[in-house]
Amino acid sequence: EPAVTVSGVFKTYATRDGVVEAVRDVSFEVPHGHVVSMVGPSGCGKSTVLKMIAGLETYDRGTITVRGSDPAPGRRDCGIMMQSAVLLPWRTVRDNVMLPVEILGLDKSESAQRTQDLLELVGLQGFEKKFPWELSGGMQQRVSLARLLVFEPQLLLMDEPFAALDEMTRERLDLELVQLHERFQRTLIYVTHNIAEAVLISDTVIVMTARPGEIVDIVPIDLPRP
Ligand code: ADP
Ligand code: ADP
Numbered sequence: 503e504p505a506v507t508v509s510g511v512f513k514t515y516a517t518r519d520g521v522v523e524a525v526r527d528v529s530f531e532v533p534h535g536h537v538v539s540m541v542g543p544s545g546c547g548k549s550t551v552l553k554m555i556a557g558l559e560t561y562d563r564g565t566i567t568v569r570g571s572d573p574a575p576g577r578r579d580c581g582i583m584m585q586s587a588v589l590l591p592w593r594t595v596r597d598n599v600m601l602p603v604e605i606l607g608l609d610k611s612e613s614a615q616r617t618q619d620l621l622e623l624v625g626l627q628g629f630e631k632k633f634p635w636e637l638s639g640g641m642q643q644r645v646s647l648a649r650l651l652v653f654e655p656q657l658l659l660m661d662e663p664f665a666a667l668d669e670m671t672r673e674r675l676d677l678e679l680v681q682l683h684e685r686f687q688r689t690l691i692y693v694t695h696n697i698a699e700a701v702l703i704s705d706t707v708i709v710m711t712a713r714p715g716e717i718v719d720i721v722p723i724d725l726p727r728p
Contacts, residue, residue, distance in 0.1 A: 503570060504531040505657055505689040506555055511564030513550055523714035524550045528564075530708055530720060534656075537683055537690045539700035540708045547715025548693040552659050555691065556582045569656065578606055581655035585662040587642040589634040595621070595645050596630040602653045613652060620648040624678070640664075640671040647675075651682075658690045665694065676703055701725065 513525040525547040532538045540548045553559040554566055557573035557580075566573050568580060581602075589598045596617060603613040621627055624644040634642055643664060650658060664672040680703055683690060694700050700707045701723055709719040 505534045505536075505569055506532040506691065507565070507567040508551065508555070509565045509567075511551075511554065511561050511566060513547070513554065513559070513561045525554075525561075526714040526716045528710075528715070528717055530717065532689055532691060532706075534689055535687045536706065537692065537704040538706045538708060539692045539694060539704040540710060541694055541697050541700045542710030542715070543712045544695060545715075546710040546712040548695075548710060549661050550715065552582070552661050552691060552693050556580065556659050558582075576605075577655075578653065579655050580657045580659065581650045581653065582659040583646050583650045583661065583663045585665050587634070587639075587646040589642060589645055589649075591634055594631050594633060595626060595637070598634065598645055599648045599652050602649060606653055608653060616654075617648070617652055620651055623651075623682070624648050640667050640675065643667065643675065647679075651686075656688060658688050660690065661693045662695070663692075665696075672699070679703060 509529050511525060511528045515522045515524055528551060540551060542548055550559060554561050555568060555573055557575040557577070590601070593601070599617045599620065600613060603610065621630060624647050626641065626644055626648065629637065629641065634645065637645070664675045667675070676699060692700070692703060704723055707721045707723060708717055709721065710716065711718045
């Protein structure tokens with residue numbers, strides 16, 4: 503069974519100006535351990551699809567299955583990371599990374615060790631006691647990456663996680679993501695409007711078109727990895 507199955511999903515939003523058809527008849531599967539990117543112009547429904555998989559949006563028709571059950575927010579086996587780091591400003595880097603551990607009630611001493619390891623892995627050793635506002639945008643995204651990995655979700659959902667960063671930082675973080683994937687083999691769905699980025703990091707690229715958001719192509723990528 504695939505990690506994620508999206509089948510015949512339709513989604514509209516009710517707004518003051520009427521109904522917006524965000525996603526029309528979207529179907530795809532993500533096998534366990536694969537990296538799938540969703541690309542397409544702004545407004546084509548990429549974020550909406552990701553939020554529906556995360557259980558953060560409802561859908562009007564169709565079926566979504568996440569590791570054999572219905573989507574739901576706050577699942578232990580599914581983590582989501584957004585475009586800008588939503589870090590708590592009054593907490594240190596270390597305590598921000600530990601947040602899911604507290605929310606999910608995981609073992610604290612084990613998680614403290616893992617937090618330390620992850621902060622090293624994402625290149626933030628020495629920054630444990632800093633506050634978010636003392637860090638650059640790229641470093642804040644590294645903190646969110648560590649926070650995403652700390653509870654070891656099997657399914658990672660990323661919505662343009664590095665889009666707000668300069669190109670060099672983005673490329674470096676993408677390469678680190680590829681290396682992380684080689685090491686941990688978690689399933690990843692990655693939303694971006696950057697086709698080069700999608701091709702660099704994924705096994706499969708799902709191409710969407712705007713208004714209403716529909717899948718126009720699903721392209722297997724077979725490139726040697728950097
Ligand atoms: P993308 O991630 O590809 O930029 P989105 O999923 O954010 O696309 O949006 C798809 C469409 O749905 C757009 O037309 C957007 O304006 C609309 N939309 C997204 N979220 C909402 C919302 N909460 N309420 C109303 N319309 C929305
Ligand atoms: P993203 O960059 O992640 O695609 P946006 O910046 O377009 O998202 O939107 C930010 C937030 O506003 C999201 O939570 C989205 O659901 C919501 N949103 C997007 N478009 C609309 C809309 N037309 N009406 C109301 N909310 C919207």
